[in-house]
Amino acid sequence: MKITSAKVFVGGPGKNYVTLKIETDQGIHGLGDATINGRETLTAAYLQDYTVPNLIGKDPRNSEDIWQFFYRGAYFRRGPLAMTVFAAVDMALWDIKAKIAGLPLYQLFGGKSREGALVYAHATGSDLEDLMDSISYYVEQGYKAVRVQCGVPGMPSASYGVSEGKGQNRNYITDFSGIIPKEEIWDTDLYMRYMPGALAEIRDRFGPDLKILHDVHHRLLPREAAEFAKAVEPVRLYWLEDPTPADDQDALRLLRQHSTVPIAIGEVFNSIWDCNKLIENELIDFIRVAVSHVGGITHARRIVDLAAMHHVRTGFHGAPSHSPICMAAQAHLNVWAPNFGIQEYLVLGTPECDALFPSEHYLKDGLFHVSDAPGLGIDFDEKEAARYSYKPGSLPVARLEDGTLWNY
Ligand code: KDG
Numbered sequence: 001m002k003i004t005s006a007k008v009f010v011g012g013p014g015k016n017y018v019t020l021k022i023e024t025d026q027g028i029h030g031l032g033d034a035t036i037n038g039r040e041t042l043t044a045a046y047l048q049d050y051t052v053p054n055l056i057g058k059d060p061r062n063s064e065d066i067w068q069f070f071y072r073g074a075y076f077r078r079g080p081l082a083m084t085v086f087a088a089v090d091m092a093l094w095d096i097k098a099k100i101a102g103l104p105l106y107q108l109f110g111g112k113s114r115e116g117a118l119v120y121a122h123a124t125g126s127d128l129e130d131l132m133d134s135i136s137y138y139v140e141q142g143y144k145a146v147r148v149q150c151g152v153p154g155m156p157s158a159s160y161g162v163s164e165g166k167g168q169n170r171n172y173i174t175d176f177s178g179i180i181p182k183e184e185i186w187d188t189d190l191y192m193r194y195m196p197g198a199l200a201e202i203r204d205r206f207g208p209d210l211k212i213l214h215d216v217h218h219r220l221l222p223r224e225a226a227e228f229a230k231a232v233e234p235v236r237l238y239w240l241e242d243p244t245p246a247d248d249q250d251a252l253r254l255l256r257q258h259s260t261v262p263i264a265i266g267e268v269f270n271s272i273w274d275c276n277k278l279i280e281n282e283l284i285d286f287i288r289v290a291v292s293h294v295g296g297i298t299h300a301r302r303i304v305d306l307a308a309m310h311h312v313r314t315g316f317h318g319a320p321s322h323s324p325i326c327m328a329a330q331a332h333l334n335v336w337a338p339n340f341g342i343q344e345y346l347v348l349g350t351p352e353c354d355a356l357f358p359s360e361h362y363l364k365d366g367l368f369h370v371s372d373a374p375g376l377g378i379d380f381d382e383k384e385a386a387r388y389s390y391k392p393g394s395l396p397v398a399r400l401e402d403g404t405l406w407n408y
Pocket residue numbers: 037173215217267317318319320321344395
């Protein structure tokens with residue numbers, strides 16, 4: 001069996017999805033996702049200029065050897081762009097492998113450990129009351145877990161994860177007005193004074209059963225993160241996400257010494273070498289890597305297995321940084337992984353998105369159910385794709401009030 005062609009598409013409804021389609025001499029094709037927010041043309045160029053020519057003629061069934069060929073062959077290891085490119089190839093090869101077997105992908109991992117995978121939605125509000133409305137909306141839809149972010153009174157501009165204005169399917173992450181990012185102002189002191197009380201009010205309003213998650217988006221220093229984690233302990237969060245920039249992994253020791261709040265980290269990681277110490281030292285409770293940013297299924301499975309040895313559960317990234325192809329790959333891992341925790345899920349299912357990526361995967365009562373179609377169980381409509389093209393967009397950056405650049 002040989003790979004005969006590989007095509008790269010950039011675009012999508014309200015997003016710059018980077019889609020790889022690998023075709024074979026047996027008429028079977030596989031799909032991969034190389035989307036990376038704000039840098040989409042770069043993974044597309046890496047695929048087109050280097051990866052595609054090197055795929056032609058290879059046997060797609062040798063996914064491990066192909067992964068090693070690209071990873072070791074690059075000489076310069078890791079990095080988000082390269083690992084996202086390798087991920088797209090790897091997803092497409094697993095898609096082909098499972099289609100050859102005539103099985104849904106999860107069967108190649110060891111079958112189902114659960115029927116549906118718990119997901120969490122993003123509730124957001126410009127203020128706490130707006131956020132409460134947003135949470136109610138998701139609870140009414142049957143979600144059992146919700147990430148909550150709201151504006152902080154007095155904060156000079158809207159901050160990370162906070163949407164201004166009403167509406168439930170708000171894309172507040174990428175700004176498509178151009179490649180020059182918007183700059184936001186962040187004030188740690190205001191956040192630290194306001195947010196623990198706001199989270200406590202949410203717990204009071206929604207009762208003990210709702211799983212409440214909160215994302216700090218790397219904004220606190222280690223000591224501040226320890227203080228914040230202690231302050232929110234009575235809320236019984238499902239997790240506190242990215243309390244510090246996780247480049248400094250030892251920083252989490254301080255937080256761990258002061259609090260038992262579950263910690264989730266990893267959406268910016270791109271290899272096992274970014275998180276092996278965090279996992280082995282049991283400094284986190286959830287690993288947040290995304291299959292599409294961490295070298296694909298082959299590499300993600302190594303992380304999941306390492307995590308399982310250390311009581312760390314999965315909480316794969318699922319922001320609109322990933323196309324439904326990555327979400328499908330994660331859905332197969334989620335129904336299999338013995339140490340599955342939760343899946344981030346931002347409603348992708350607009351009619352335009354479903355037309356571009358048809359599938360039988362579905363969400364019901366806050367659980368994601370995976371399709372039993374062979375492979376990833378998702379397709380890509382090239383005719384629909386012709387309607388879209390690349391739109392320049394960017395993620396915001398954050399500064400302190402005195403102009404110091406801060407963590408987004
Ligand atoms: O590309 C950046 C987004 O994926 C990020 O801002 C989303 O923090 C995020 C999350 O938890 O989904």
